[in-house]
Amino acid sequence: MSLVAAALRFAAHHHGHQFRKGTRIPYLSHLLNVCAWLARREYDDEILAAALLHDVVEDTDATLGQVTDGFGTRVATIVAGATELEKLEKKALNKAATWQQRKEQTLHFLRHDASYEQLLVSGADKLDNLHSLVTDHALVGEALWLRFNAPKALQQWYYTSVALLLEEKAELDPVFGEMATEMKAGLRHLF
Numbered sequence: 001m002s003l004v005a006a007a008l009r010f011a012a013h014h015h016g017h018q019f020r021k022g023t024r025i026p027y028l029s030h031l032l033n034v035c036a037w038l039a040r041r042e043y044d045d046e047i048l049a050a051a052l053l054h055d056v057v058e059d060t061d062a063t064l065g066q067v068t069d070g071f072g073t074r075v076a077t078i079v080a081g082a083t084e085l086e087k088l089e090k091k092a093l094n095k096a097a098t099w100q101q102r103k104e105q106t107l108h109f110l111r112h113d114a115s116y117e118q119l120l121v122s123g124a125d126k127l128d129n130l131h132s133l134v135t136d137h138a139l140v141g142e143a144l145w146l147r148f149n150a151p152k153a154l155q156q157w158y159y160t161s162v163a164l165l166l167e168e169k170a171e172l173d174p175v176f177g178e179m180a181t182e183m184k185a186g187l188r189h190l191f
Helices: 003-015 028-039 045-053 064-071 073-081 099-113 116-147 152-171 174-190
Strands: none
Touching: 003 028, 003 045, 003 064, 028 045, 028 116, 045 064, 045 073, 045 116, 064 073, 073 116, 099 116, 099 152, 116 152, 116 174, 152 174
């Protein structure tokens, strides 16, 4: 079995019962979208496997050790970069840390500490999340924001911040500029 097929199987096992927030859309569609965005740009199988697994530690009972054992250190390192620290360590969420504080930590990591590959998968993840927001907003309007822990204004701040960060990183690789351009288009539709 190829690495990508094995990652899809692992992701399906762990995410198979989950849906996109507030919908009946299987969560696996998000993982496939992130993977497909990167596959169209001909990234290698380890990056594609990491794209399929990027939420498995954060949103399921799977551990980073399982990802390492099944898919290797490179894939696990990319997945770790896409996972909030508390969830990576399988700690109870710090109730003192607000949604905005967690997103500020994510932005700091992406700006200062993320490897190229971690930024690549995380950027594709945020881009697909924004695409989902645009699509769902067209269907349900402002009721969309009731699905989330953070209100519309904070969502706008976060996705705008990600788009600007990716734009700054375009000097590393034009693909980050491409992500930023797509995100800005989505932001114009939403806000």
